[in-house]
Amino acid sequence: MASASTSISASAASSAEEVLYEVRNISKNYGSVVALDNVSMKVHAGEVVGLVGDNGAGKSTLVKVLSGAHRPDSGQVLLDGVERTWHTPHDAIEAGIETLYQESGLAPHLSVSANVFLGREEMKKGLLGKLGFLANKEMDTKAFQDLKDVGIAVPESNRAVSQLSGGQRQAVAIGRSVAWASKVILLDEPTNHLGARQAGEVLNIIERVKSKGFGVIFISHTLPHVLKVTDRIVVLRLGKIVADAPTSTFDAEKLLGTITGLI
Amino acid sequence: MTTQITQVPTTASRVKGLLKNQQFILLVVLAVMVAFFSLKNHIFFSNAVFANVLSDWIPVVLMAIGETFVIITGGIDLSVGSVVGFSGVIAAFAMRNLTAHNVGQNETIAIGLLVCVAVGAVIGLINALLITRARIVPFVATLATLGAFRGLCIVTTGGGPVGDGPDSAISLTVPKYGPFNGPGLVVVVLVVIIGFYLHKSRFGRYTYAIGSNSFAARSAGINVKAHLTKVYILSGALSGLAGFYLYLRLSVGSPSSGQSGELDAIAAVVIGGAALAGGIGKITGTVLGSLILTTVTSGLIIIGVAPNWKQVVVALLIAAAVFSQGLRNWTKGGDL
Numbered sequence: 001m002a003s004a005s006t007s008i009s010a011s012a013a014s015s016a017e018e019v020l021y022e023v024r025n026i027s028k029n030y031g032s033v034v035a036l037d038n039v040s041m042k043v044h045a046g047e048v049v050g051l052v053g054d055n056g057a058g059k060s061t062l063v064k065v066l067s068g069a070h071r072p073d074s075g076q077v078l079l080d081g082v083e084r085t086w087h088t089p090h091d092a093i094e095a096g097i098e099t100l101y102q103e104s105g106l107a108p109h110l111s112v113s114a115n116v117f118l119g120r121e122e123m124k125k126g127l128l129g130k131l132g133f134l135a136n137k138e139m140d141t142k143a144f145q146d147l148k149d150v151g152i153a154v155p156e157s158n159r160a161v162s163q164l165s166g167g168q169r170q171a172v173a174i175g176r177s178v179a180w181a182s183k184v185i186l187l188d189e190p191t192n193h194l195g196a197r198q199a200g201e202v203l204n205i206i207e208r209v210k211s212k213g214f215g216v217i218f219i220s221h222t223l224p225h226v227l228k229v230t231d232r233i234v235v236l237r238l239g240k241i242v243a244d245a246p247t248s249t250f251d252a253e254k255l256l257g258t259i260t261g262l263i
Numbered sequence: 264m265t266t267q268i269t270q271v272p273t274t275a276s277r278v279k280g281l282l283k284n285q286q287f288i289l290l291v292v293l294a295v296m297v298a299f300f301s302l303k304n305h306i307f308f309s310n311a312v313f314a315n316v317l318s319d320w321i322p323v324v325l326m327a328i329g330e331t332f333v334i335i336t337g338g339i340d341l342s343v344g345s346v347v348g349f350s351g352v353i354a355a356f357a358m359r360n361l362t363a364h365n366v367g368q369n370e371t372i373a374i375g376l377l378v379c380v381a382v383g384a385v386i387g388l389i390n391a392l393l394i395t396r397a398r399i400v401p402f403v404a405t406l407a408t409l410g411a412f413r414g415l416c417i418v419t420t421g422g423g424p425v426g427d428g429p430d431s432a433i434s435l436t437v438p439k440y441g442p443f444n445g446p447g448l449v450v451v452v453l454v455v456i457i458g459f460y461l462h463k464s465r466f467g468r469y470t471y472a473i474g475s476n477s478f479a480a481r482s483a484g485i486n487v488k489a490h491l492t493k494v495y496i497l498s499g500a501l502s503g504l505a506g507f508y509l510y511l512r513l514s515v516g517s518p519s520s521g522q523s524g525e526l527d528a529i530a531a532v533v534i535g536g537a538a539l540a541g542g543i544g545k546i547t548g549t550v551l552g553s554l555i556l557t558t559v560t561s562g563l564i565i566i567g568v569a570p571n572w573k574q575v576v577v578a579l580l581i582a583a584a585v586f587s588q589g590l591r592n593w594t595k596g597g598d599l
Contacts, residue, residue, distance in 0.1 A: 107476040
């Protein structure tokens with residue numbers, strides 16, 4: 001781990017100039033409940049940032065602000081240094097920010113390729129396409145190739161997602177985000193409910209995604225996964241950021257202490 | 264769906280595959296029913312009876328096709344029967360007026376058709392607004408419109424049929440092409456087109472996606488509310504078309520037309536293999552399901568069984584369909 005984290009922090013430092021996605025002084029209240037209090041964080045190109053915190057720390061709210069699902073009460077959202085306002089998650093998606101939600105983002109009754117292309121279907125050429133008919137074969141082939149590119153082997157892309165294992169489903173969900181993202185990928189608890197081997201596969205995919213130059217924000221409760229795959233860790237507690245430091249400066253005990261407030 | 268491991272298909276595996284195919288099972292059930300009724304009373308196997316079964320089937324399949332879209336989204340439309348009644352009544356008033364003003368019969372019938380579809384579409388829109396804007400669950404929203412429009416059928420007509428429309432209307436439903444009449448053939452073509460549309464178009468894909476996981480659909484950028492609105496309008500419009508067919512058949516707008524039609528429509532869809540939880544359903548299943556329903560109704564009458572037994576037979580068919588669905592899910596781990 002030690003040698004890996006050294007090289008990672010070196011690469012993070014080299015890309016320090018290229019802040020890809022950033023929030024500055026974000027606050028969000030739900031009635032009298034303060035969910036986020038003056039929160040600032042950033043992710044660079046080719047960097048994996050871990051976002052951790054106890055239940056109720058504000059992680060989900062921050063993810064929703066980053067993905068465009070919620071608008072902050074105050075503060076700025078900047079993509080490539082330009083201030084942006086997301087009215088809907090679709091705005092963020094169009095700008096190149098893909099989110100993998102904690103709840104499954106896949107439709108289990110649809111095929112792998114239908115899921116990969118959901119909302120961005122390719123149409124048949126000519127009149128049939130204008131009438132709304134889908135180019136299913138082309139999408140099947142492309143989905144298979146796109147998933148293969150990030151190291152995801154799915155038996156057949158016309159197979160229903162409900163027939164895949166939990167790990168395969170999560171791999172498809174991540175593959176889908178990677179296939180479409182052009183800048184930032186938000187992964188909300190991607191290793192939840194997965195066995196050790198399957199979680200390992202997902203972490204490997206994240207490593208590959210990072211090497212492609214995306215900014216990745218990895219939200220998880222599973223601290224060993226966070227320590228293994230991230231370059232930098234941001235800790236939220238009661239709506240505030242209490243730590244933002246390279247992963248190499250943390251060990252499991254220190255990270256847990258920072259999250260709970262015992263250190 | 265092919266299996267992951269390549270294996271040479273044996274006769275046994277082919278038979279197994281067929282037994283897991285709901286459409287094949289439905290086709291067998293239909294064939295067995297036709298054989299059974301024909302053996303009990305040879306009159307059943309005649310052009311006249313088939314024509315009657317098909318004529319009963321047209322309004323049921325129209326309601327059921329719209330209901331299939333709605334059920335695939337995970338919703339339900341209880342108002343389809345009331346749409347049939349109300350659209351027929353309103354069109355009957357319109358056609359009576361046009362006839363009184365000596366408008367040509369063909370023009371009158373064409374306007375009647377448009378009125379039926381428009382009334383159905385408007386009721387569909389009302390359902391959609393109740394569901395997507397007022398956030399009322401589909402069962403309750405469409406239960407409200409079921410009651411409201413059945414009530415309006417009685418209020419507007421005083422409970423009696425609305426006649427004095429174009430005389431040529433009834434002749435359109437006389438069988439001309441074997442057991443089919445002209446409008447019936449048009450409906451068959453329409454059903455085929457809609458079937459392709461559900462299974463091959465982006466509109467169909469979104470219909471399945473919403474029923475399968477509406478969260479996933481929304482996060483993929485699909486405008487779920489707008490899509491649901493279109494689906495309920497489609498259901499209303501097709502039920503309006505069913506209302507027009509029943510007007511033609513009776514040559515009057517009857518306030519009781521389509522009464523309990525929603526139960527037939529839902530039964531046809533469920534027998535056809537769709538899941539009320541959403542995400543699953545096929546047009547071929549609904550077509551066969553509705554054909555089985557209307558065959559049972561006519562068959563029981565022809566072999567001299569009291570028509571009330573129909574409800575019992577339908578209940579058994581629904582139970583068998585749902586049971587076989589559960590069985591297939593259990594053996595396959597949740598396939599389509």
